[in-house]
Amino acid sequence: MTPAAENEIVLNLFKECDALLQGHFKLTSGKHSEWYFEKIRLIEKPAALEKIVDLLAAKIRREVPDFEYVVSPAYGAIAIGFLAALKLGKKFAFTSRAVIVEDILTTGGSIQEVLACLREHQVAVAGIYVLVDRSAGSVPIEGKSVGSLLALKVEAFEPDVCPFCAKGLSITKPGASDKKG
Numbered sequence: 420m421t422p423a424a425e426n427e428i429v430l431n432l433f434k435e436c437d438a439l440l441q442g443h444f445k446l447t448s449g450k451h452s453e454w455y456f457e458k459i460r461l462i463e464k465p466a467a468l469e470k471i472v473d474l475l476a477a478k479i480r481r482e483v484p485d486f487e488y489v490v491s492p493a494y495g496a497i498a499i500g501f502l503a504a505l506k507l508g509k510k511f512a513f514t515s516r517a518v519i520v521e522d523i524l525t526t527g528g529s530i531q532e533v534l535a536c537l538r539e540h541q542v543a544v545a546g547i548y549v550l551v552d553r554s555a556g557s558v559p560i561e562g563k564s565v566g567s568l569l570a571l572k573v574e575a576f577e578p579d580v581c582p583f584c585a586k587g588l589s590i591t592k593p594g595a596s597d598k599k600g
Contacts, residue, residue, distance in 0.1 A: 429569040443583035450575035486545035
């Protein structure tokens with residue numbers, strides 16, 4: 420399957436699940452954006468989540484033939500990472516070589532936290548994968564590209580230069596993450 424076909428399937432699944440929201444959002448990174456990928460709406464629909472994770476697992480199988488564990492940041496990505504580990508026949512814990520599975524990439528902050536934890540436990544990272552890369556590949560992690568099913572350049576603004584704030588639009592902070600931002 421081509422990356423363009425993969426992108427279209429994933430984008431359509433987000434739309435079908437009402438998981439692609441348009442408005443004025445405060446992201447976990449603290450930045451603001453017109454678009455928000457609400458992965459909890461995918462998790463609420465296991466059949467849609469399974470379709471996306473099937474694509475993700477196939478991509479990981481093609482690109483990373485040798486690893487032992489799948490590791491995900493809390494909270495939203497845990498279900499995604501667990502299902503990916505199940506489909507890949509891998510453990511979902513820490514070891515010497517792992518693949519990180521995250522939900523949405525904006526700045527890479529959550530992935531950096533997982534990498535720091537894995538380094539403390541001397542775990543080598545074989546690959547990093549996300550469902551949606553809001554940077555369209557412009558946010559490498561430790562000099563490596565991040566594999567994604569959907570890569571779109573979705574603008575995110577610092578609050579002091581946010582055009583939506585400048586227009587006085589009310590802001591929404593969706594998601595269940597307890598991270599500051």
